[in-house]
Amino acid sequence: METVNGKGQILDGHIFIYPADEEELDPHDLLSFMRRNIQYAKDYKHNMQMYLGNHDILHQQRRMYGPDNRLVANLPHYIVDTYNGFFTGIPPKITLDDKNENEALQQWNDTNSFQDKLSEISKQTDIYGRSFAFIYQDESANTCIAYASPTDAFMVYDDTVARKPFAFVRYWKDTESGLWTGMVYYANKIKTFKGSVVEDSDQNNMYNLVPAVEFYGNEERQGVFDNVKTLIDELDRVLSQKANQVEYFDNAYLKILGLDLDEDGDGRPDANLIGNQMIYSPNADAANADVEFISKPDGDNMQEHIIDRLVSMIYQVSMVANLNDEAFAGNSSGVALQYKLLPMRNMAANKERKFTQALRKLYRIVFSADQVVKDKDAWQDLLFDFKQNLPIDISEEADTLQKLSGVVSKETAFRNSRLIDDPKKEVERMQKEKQEEMNQALQHSASATDQMLMDDQKENDKEVVGFRKNGDSDDEEE
Structure with missing residues (x-):
């Protein structure tokens, strides 16, 4: 635990804490929290640069001599996209039991492109270790959602055991004054600040809750490749060094020892040979004349070994499967494939529990506006169904559905199938099709x-x- 200037504290994982009995953040505490988050943002931005392929090796001092290749193995991009696609490639099913309320919920999700924004929130969580969903009212007084990066926003929790949200802060730098400017969202009010001056906002918080939720995949707020950053940097160095050696020895040198090729006496060999890629010494023992290319040292096996070891450790430590590995080649059985993906599935299962908790808090805020559903407490009845994006064997899925027929309800059977997006709608479609078939049978x-x-x-x-x-x-x- 770290104490900042004032009443605030910072826990491991860059978690900001403030006394629950305070009405609002003291201006000095607010600025202290913001300065700390700006410091932490350097690590967040570094992770984003690694994801984009802008690695540290590209900014190191250039070599004084010899080739200077800078190769980047952008495994962070592969790891993040593979894991995020595995987790949200199939959008989670979010439903309510009540038919009318469920239709209103799905309409709100579609209107706000919620599944796309949830995928971006999940990707930010994998890169930064955390992300924020922010609820607001637009110009037409419609309830909307946006996501915020931890590089310019942070959440402050109270110091109780429940760790309830105390305030959500968004900030940016004003281009005219050069001062840090932003907004502070409390459960019952909204404040604006510019520098050290804090004022009341003309906006009202109609939710009676802090209108933001923090998403994370683990309590430590670690990104999916945070534990392998040093391995990735070393892999970049080894690959670059290998490319330098290949280029250095690319042009072979020819040595001519003990053989005089100067017949006209000008001190140069008469043969048309490559200029400075030759070692020529006619003064050597002519009886032991030697003409051959100089062999270069062979360290290729050692280099390839460390490259393979680094790549293997990166995937092993990050717990994200390398789908291009030979282990996934061939016709592996479903059970064998599950074991190969077990570490990634375990990590995704933990992230699913964290996201389910955060989504329930998010919809509690959304429903409190009394615009999406009539029952403000419907957030307690939400059903979340995450499907990990694994290869689908349609024949196996259909066989499973057939075996479940008559054993469980159709909705339960459909909920366990990756072929069906919305179990409730699928049941309704089947009933509608059955009724249409009966009507057609009577007509014909x-x-x-x-x-x-x-x-x-x-x-x-x-x-x-x-x-x-x-x-x-x-x-x-x-």
Whole structure:
């Protein structure tokens, strides 16, 4: 734990804490937190540069002599995109049991492109270790969502055991004054600040909650490649050194010893040979004349070994599978493939639990605006279903659905299938199709219907005839 100037504290993982009995952040504490986050932002930005391929080796001092290749093995990009695609490549299913409320929820998700923004939040979490979702009202008073990077935003929690959000801060540098400017969102108010001056905002917080949620994959707030950054830097160095040696020895040198090629006496060999890529010494022992290319030292096996070791350790420590590895070649069984992906699946399962908790808090804020669903407490009934993006065997999935038929409800069976995005809608589609098939069957079987009508008419005619006969006999008796 670290103490900043004032009442604030900073826990491991750059978690800001403030006393819960305070009404708002003291201006000096606010600036202290912001300065610390600006310092931490250097690490965040460094991670982003590594993801973009702008590694440290590109900025090192140039060599004084010899080749100076700068090669970058951009494994952070591969690791982040592979893991994020594995986690959110199949968008999670977020549903409510109530049909009308679920339709309203899906409409809000689609209107705000929520699944796309959730994927970006997940990617930022993999790069930075954390990300923020921010809820706001637009010009038309519609509830909207945006995501914020930890490079220019941070959350402050209270010092209780529950660690409830105390305030959410967004900041930027004003281009005209050069002062840090931003906004502080509390549960019951919104403040603006410019430098050390804090003022009330003309905006109101209608949610009665801090309108932001922090997303992270682990309590330590580590990115997916934070533990392998030194290995990646070393891999860049080894690859660059190998390229330098290849270039250095690319032009072979020819040595000519003990053989005089100067017949005209000008001190130069008469043969048309390459200029400075030759070692020529005619004064050597002519009896032991030597003409050959100088062999270069062979350290290729050692270099290849350390490269393979570094690449293997990077994937092993980051726990993200190298899908280009030979271990994934061939026709591996489903069980064997699951074991190869087990470390990544374990990490994704932990991230899923953290995201589920954060999403429930997020929808609590959204529903509190009383615009999406009528029941403000519906966030407690939300169902979250994350599907890890694994290769789909359609035949196996269909066989599983068939085996589950009659054992569990259709919605439960569909919820466990990666072929179906929305189980509720799929059940409704099946019921609608079944009703349409019944209607079509009745329309196309008019002959059978007519036959039934004709049979009924014949029965009625018989009853009428019988009634008349009985009536005639009664009249005759009278």
